[in-house]
Amino acid sequence: MVEPLAIADGTTAGQVITTVLVVTVVLGVRYGVNRLRRREDRDIGQSGELVLSVVMTLVTGGGIVAVVVLWDLIGPLARSYRNLGLQDIAGRMLLAVVILATTYALTDLVGRIIGEFTGKRSSISEHQREIVYRLTQVTLYTLAVLVVIGLFTRDLGNLLLGAGFLGIVVGMAARQTLGAMLAGFVLMFSRPFEIGDWVQVGDREGIVTDITIVTTRIQTFDGEYVMLPNDEVSGQPITNRTRKGRLRIEVEVGIDYDHDPERAAEIARDAVRDLDEILNVPTPQVVGKRFGDSAIVLGVRVWIDNPSARRMWRARTAVIEVLTDAYAEEGIKIPFPQRELMGRTEEGGFAIASGDERAAPAPDGGEDD
Numbered sequence: 001m002v003e004p005l006a007i008a009d010g011t012t013a014g015q016v017i018t019t020v021l022v023v024t025v026v027l028g029v030r031y032g033v034n035r036l037r038r039r040e041d042r043d044i045g046q047s048g049e050l051v052l053s054v055v056m057t058l059v060t061g062g063g064i065v066a067v068v069v070l071w072d073l074i075g076p077l078a079r080s081y082r083n084l085g086l087q088d089i090a091g092r093m094l095l096a097v098v099i100l101a102t103t104y105a106l107t108d109l110v111g112r113i114i115g116e117f118t119g120k121r122s123s124i125s126e127h128q129r130e131i132v133y134r135l136t137q138v139t140l141y142t143l144a145v146l147v148v149i150g151l152f153t154r155d156l157g158n159l160l161l162g163a164g165f166l167g168i169v170v171g172m173a174a175r176q177t178l179g180a181m182l183a184g185f186v187l188m189f190s191r192p193f194e195i196g197d198w199v200q201v202g203d204r205e206g207i208v209t210d211i212t213i214v215t216t217r218i219q220t221f222d223g224e225y226v227m228l229p230n231d232e233v234s235g236q237p238i239t240n241r242t243r244k245g246r247l248r249i250e251v252e253v254g255i256d257y258d259h260d261p262e263r264a265a266e267i268a269r270d271a272v273r274d275l276d277e278i279l280n281v282p283t284p285q286v287v288g289k290r291f292g293d294s295a296i297v298l299g300v301r302v303w304i305d306n307p308s309a310r311r312m313w314r315a316r317t318a319v320i321e322v323l324t325d326a327y328a329e330e331g332i333k334i335p336f337p338q339r340e341l342m343g344r345t346e347e348g349g350f351a352i353a354s355g356d357e358r359a360a361p362a363p364d365g366g367e368d369d
Helices: 002-038 045-070 074-082 086-118 126-152 156-173 175-190 230-234 261-272 309-330
Strands: 198-201 204-211 215-220 225-229 238-240 246-255 285-291 296-305 341-344 350-353
Touching: 002 045, 045 086, 086 126, 126 175, 175 204, 175 215, 175 230, 198 215, 204 225, 215 230, 225 230, 246 261, 246 309, 261 285, 261 296, 261 309, 296 309
Parallel strands: none
Antiparallel strands: 198 204, 198 238, 204 215, 215 225, 246 296, 285 296, 341 350
8 A cells, every 4th residue: 555655646746746847937928928029029919929929829738738638637527527426526626717817818919919910000000909909808807707707607597687687786886987988999999089199178188198998198288187077078078189190279369450451460470480480381371350349450360380378389389580680660550449439519419528637426326417
């Protein structure tokens, strides 16, 4: 009896040592691949990423198969499929671990495949690739969990029915969050904006810094970070100022009624045409806006590329400065707000009061009789 026990102990020790070596190799390969991906001085590209993912999947799957063969678990696994009795609970548990580990290995490979096939298409954004990968990942894990549950119960239908009722209760309790998630999917596929875009959502304006399934984060020009639920974002008007790559800016300027508007518009066009802060195409335009209380209001319209708040304010400041200098050189007055006061005379006519005259108030605060 001593010799067989020693043989058994030796065999078990060898299996344990071999298993440890297999696990070490698998973990070492995964660590090396992840470290290679993180190196900044080496760009392996999408094809290299796909090859590394295939290698990781094969090594992980090979390690799992090696452990199963090493411990002679093929028989128990086969019996677990044929008989779901309690005597094979260990085999079913091992099979569940194998299924989950294989699913975990496949998710990384699927993500790389998605990146390889969609990375070269400009019509698919990074956020859309991310959401496709996450949906695929959730689908794989859901199928794996259902298979694992099916190993331990024969009444999978009632279990799914109970899970469905639980999902309804949870959905009613978290309807706002679920609404934000659905709106997040709509935003990611409709693509009204991308990360880095300058947008205005309702009364919020700033740069989009992150888009998730539930929220959209915006950094305002005051340096504040605003987190907006996606259902609120999709329910409000969205203005994207950077989508087309250029933006029109209008600066209003008033000229005195004594001056010729056409001549003033020509001077404004010539003044802003050579500014470095604006585009030459489309060409600057000057249009008449309205008759103001104190001046004829002109609108000077110019364009900038790669729109941002800083570029906009630089261009606006440059236009204001050059218009002020050009009108001063040409003797065109930009008037201050003016008021013309008139009063009735005893003969029924009108008397015009100059700007220096001031009517003294009556003692009671009303008008003099």
